[in-house]
Amino acid sequence: WAAPAYPQTERETDRDLLAPIWAQRHAGQPVLCGDAYLDACPPPFQTEAILAIDGVRPIRPVLFDGPQTSPPEWLARIERPAAYVSFGTVPQFSRAEWLQQAMDAASQVVASVIVTCGPNSPELLVPSSTSVFVEQYLPQSSVLEHVDVVVSHGGAGTTLGALCHGLPHVVIPHGATSQQINAERVDALGIGIHVTDDQLRSLPAAIHAAATEPAYAVAAARVRDALNELPSPEVVLTELLNDFT
Secondary structure (H helix, E strand, O other): OOOOOOOHHHHHHHHHHHHHHHHHHOOOOOOOOOOOEEEOOOHHHOOHHHHHOOOEEEOOOOOOOOOOOOOOHHHHHOOOOEEEEEOOOOOOOOOHHHHHHHHHHHHOOOOEEEEEOOOOOHHHOOOOOOOEEEEOOOOHHHHHOOOOEEEEOOOHHHHHHHHHOOOOEEEOOOOOHHHHHHHHHHHHOOOEEEOOHHHHHHHHHHHHHHHHOHHHHHHHHHHHHHHHOOOOHHHHHHHHHHHHO
């Protein structure tokens, strides 16, 4: 996952801020170097700022699951539709009370709910039924093929996972600018629903709509297919080696 390109004015400001530090350690002004810019930002999330950058080469973003573990046996037997709830691994964004709220909302409108609680102890969450499964960690790739909707804070990893699997996404950003941007793009593209803090009463309805209304799944599948058409890292690496040797 790569963030959308910064506007040229912001990049120039960053370079100006570096100038005094550069002057202390080296001669002259900060220097931009490199002949290629690998753009792994999903195209629907990219901005026009990318047009001002030289040497751009699109590259398919690749999911990183972290430590590999065997998925639990119950995962393949859950009832559908199913929701996956995750607020990532950063304590600032993944709080037990937020997870509980999203878990409870999802359990009202789908048959099964899978929750990964990240930095929180699973004992802090109280499942409302036996169809709600709480785990500290599960590889995303093993979970996403068994669910119909993702509920998250709009972090990079979960957003990319939903995109790569063509899944509708209900996004509740929790403060970071990147999460807010991801939520707005998900909503604008019709691949999910942006739920703000003052709209949390509508969270069950948003999850139900994203999980059951075909338009969201169709739009999400279209984005997934577009990502799959991007050149793989192996292809791009081969092209780079051929061009610069």
